[in-house]
Amino acid sequence: MHEEEAGSRVVRVGNANQSIVLRATESPLIARGRKDALQIATQLTVLSDRLFELRRQAEQGDREAQYELATALRVGYLERNTVEAQSDGSLMDLLKLVLAPEGTDAERDLKRKRLEALKLRRAASEEAGRRLRGIKQDLDEAVEWLRRAAGQGHLYALSDLGDMYLSGEGVEQNPSVALRCYSVAAADDLDHGYWDGDCGAHMLERAADLGHAKSRYLHGANMHYLCKPIEAHMWLSLAIASGKLEPADQLDASRRLAEVRARISTDLVAQANSRMLEWMRTLEFASMK
Amino acid sequence: MSSQITRRLKPEEEEILRKREELVAVRAALAERELELAEFRRELAAFEGRYLRQVGTLYAELDEWKARIAELKARLDPTVTAKSQAEEARRQAHRTDEEAHGSASQAPDFTPSPDLKRLFREAAKRIHPDFAKDDADLDRRTRFMAEANRAYEAGDAEALQRILDEYRDGADAVEGEGIGAELIRIIRQISRAKDRLAAIEKELAELRQSEVALLKKDAEDRAQAGGDLLAELSANVSDKIRIAKADYEVLIAQAG
Numbered sequence: 001m002h003e004e005e006a007g008s009r010v011v012r013v014g015n016a017n018q019s020i021v022l023r024a025t026e027s028p029l030i031a032r033g034r035k036d037a038l039q040i041a042t043q044l045t046v047l048s049d050r051l052f053e054l055r056r057q058a059e060q061g062d063r064e065a066q067y068e069l070a071t072a073l074r075v076g077y078l079e080r081n082t083v084e085a086q087s088d089g090s091l092m093d094l095l096k097l098v099l100a101p102e103g104t105d106a107e108r109d110l111k112r113k114r115l116e117a118l119k120l121r122r123a124a125s126e127e128a129g130r131r132l133r134g135i136k137q138d139l140d141e142a143v144e145w146l147r148r149a150a151g152q153g154h155l156y157a158l159s160d161l162g163d164m165y166l167s168g169e170g171v172e173q174n175p176s177v178a179l180r181c182y183s184v185a186a187a188d189d190l191d192h193g194y195w196d197g198d199c200g201a202h203m204l205e206r207a208a209d210l211g212h213a214k215s216r217y218l219h220g221a222n223m224h225y226l227c228k229p230i231e232a233h234m235w236l237s238l239a240i241a242s243g244k245l246e247p248a249d250q251l252d253a254s255r256r257l258a259e260v261r262a263r264i265s266t267d268l269v270a271q272a273n274s275r276m277l278e279w280m281r282t283l284e285f286a287s288m289k
Numbered sequence: 290m291s292s293q294i295t296r297r298l299k300p301e302e303e304e305i306l307r308k309r310e311e312l313v314a315v316r317a318a319l320a321e322r323e324l325e326l327a328e329f330r331r332e333l334a335a336f337e338g339r340y341l342r343q344v345g346t347l348y349a350e351l352d353e354w355k356a357r358i359a360e361l362k363a364r365l366d367p368t369v370t371a372k373s374q375a376e377e378a379r380r381q382a383h384r385t386d387e388e389a390h391g392s393a394s395q396a397p398d399f400t401p402s403p404d405l406k407r408l409f410r411e412a413a414k415r416i417h418p419d420f421a422k423d424d425a426d427l428d429r430r431t432r433f434m435a436e437a438n439r440a441y442e443a444g445d446a447e448a449l450q451r452i453l454d455e456y457r458d459g460a461d462a463v464e465g466e467g468i469g470a471e472l473i474r475i476i477r478q479i480s481r482a483k484d485r486l487a488a489i490e491k492e493l494a495e496l497r498q499s500e501v502a503l504l505k506k507d508a509e510d511r512a513q514a515g516g517d518l519l520a521e522l523s524a525n526v527s528d529k530i531r532i533a534k535a536d537y538e539v540l541i542a543q544a545g
Contacts, residue, residue: 029345029388030337030500033522037507040521 058145063152070145070157073138074170139170150181208235213244217253224256229264233257233272234279301468308475315482316420320413322489324406329496331401331442336505338396343519345389347526349382354533356382361540399444408449412437416456419481422474 054072057065143164149157162181165174208219220235236257239245245253261269298306359378363371416434421427433456440448466474496502504518511518 027337027388027393027500029341029348029385030504032348033340033344034500034504034507036522036525037504037518040518040525041507041511 058148061152063149063154063157066145066149066152067154067157067160070142070149071160073142073145074160074164075137139164143170208238213239213242214246214249216242217245217249220253221256224260229260229268230272230275232260233264233269234276236260237276301472305468305472305475308472308479312420312475312479312482315479315486316414316417319417319419319482319486319489320410322486323413323417324410326489326493327409327438327441328401328406329493331444333496333499333501333505334393334396334442335398336508337501338394339398340501340504340519341389341391341394344522344526345385345394347523347530349386349389351526351530351533352378352382352385354530354537358533358537358540361537361544365540365544396442397444401441401444402446405441405444405446405449408446408453409437409441412449412453412456415453417482417485419485420478 051069051072054065054069058069143161146157146161146164150161158181162178163169164171164178165181166178167173205219208215216235217239220232220237220239223229223232223235236253240250240253240257264272356375356378359371359375363375412434416430416437418427418430418434421430433452436452437449440446440452508518511521
């Protein structure tokens with residue numbers, strides 16, 4: 001009698017309680033949140049371990065670590081996450097597809113749309129990376145580490161420092177210091193790593209402007225790739241004329257120049273030549289000043 | 290000291306006094322544990338509500354995009370698999386939406402006032418079904434206790450007071466019963482109260498192991514470290530939504 005009573009009572013009184021227990025354990029939404037929360041926690045742990053290690057190495061004078069730490073502090077995150085890396089790969093593929101002259105207008109339009117979508121996606125995951133990895137942006141410290149790395153001959157650090165002086169990011173804006181950074185980096189043959197995004201392309205152009213032969217060749221090759229024959233013609237000619245290219249680059253530059261010439265009309269070649277002469281004149285004028 | 294006519298108590302009378310004291314103590318302990326349980330349930334429900342409003346709704350949005358993507362894919366490539374995947378994605382989106390916007394998401398989020406706690410303790414002591422005298426009384430107490438639980442979870446002190454008043458007005462008088470009958474009744478009441486205490490312990494332990502309690506604990510740990518887990522989660526899901534939207538755009542472009 002007592003047992004029965006107790007049993008039925010528990011069910012009756014406990015109705016509300018038990019429904020909560022059931023809802024809590026069976027809710028797929030809660031389970032998803034918990035899974036994601038665990039993931040976030042893991043990422044944070046991995047990150048703080050990594051950051052700790054990076055700081056230790058940087059303080060011991062490892063210039064690569066100094067540069068990596070500075071970059072992390074500058075943008076507020078450490079590594080690209082996998083989603084971004086994946087979409088980055090397809091982004092480059094798509095970029096090539098969009099820029100290639102083949103295909104109908106409709107096809108190019110479609111590719112352009114896909115590219116836009118992927119850019120969106122990349123922006124999203126970049127933001128995610130920044131938040132999840134949770135490194136606070138600290139420009140002062142970033143500049144400090146860039147200086148130390150640059151002082152040890154780290155050319156990326158030097159050229160990044162140039163970027164910061166040029167835009168006044170975390171330091172007082174000073175274009176002439178920026179230019180000095182770039183020139184030193186260019187003179188020390190900083191010629192790789194330019195081609196990683198818009199910023200890279202700009203840096204490449206600046207280095208080309210500053211007279212770095214390989215940058216001129218790479219910038220010319222980019223222009224060729226981007227179907228800008230006049231620019232391509234100018235930079236490739238200048239690079240070849242400098243006589244400072246490595247044999248393989250020299251060969252590729254000549255091949256590209258020939259291709260550009262074959263594609264454009266004689267009219268355009270003349271235009272390209274006059275453009276180049278004009279540019280050289282402004283350069284002379286600038287150096288005279 | 291005033292002079293009193295005392296008579297020696299019979300052993301069963303001594304026993305009943307002891308049992309009455311024990312019953313009072315058990316009632317107090319049980320009321321305390323009931324309050325603890327109600328409070329923990331309320332905290333969990335409040336956290337779940339906050340979670341569903343802040344993160345759950347985003348999961349619902351994400352599932353909606355996933356369903357749209359699956360449907361669009363099925364339209365672009367109308368295979369049997371694609372169609373069934375689209376249907377499943379749509380069902381999932383529906384389920385998530387229901388859960389995210391269901392009654393659990395409406396749970397109020399408040400800190401209970403000392404007054405509310407006092408009233409609940411009082412109610413638990415007085416109307417707890419474990420102290421019922423007979424089946425009819427048990428029914429009545431069960432009904433009142435369930436209402437008291439609801440009032441507590443809603444943070445409604447007035448309702449709780451009303452429940453107490455109403456209960457007081459009801460028949461709670463002890464009908465003439467012999468000492469033996471009373472002893473048996475009290476012993477049974479104590480025994481039931483102890484069963485209930487054990488049941489509360491078990492339920493608390495189960496609740497502590499539930500997903501929502503674990504998530505709540507994670508959130509508390511994160512808050513200790515200066516973070517905000519729910520904000521991080523919603524940022525995380527928002528990113529997934531943006532990625533899903535981008536995928537959807539790509540598909541729309543492909544569909545022309």
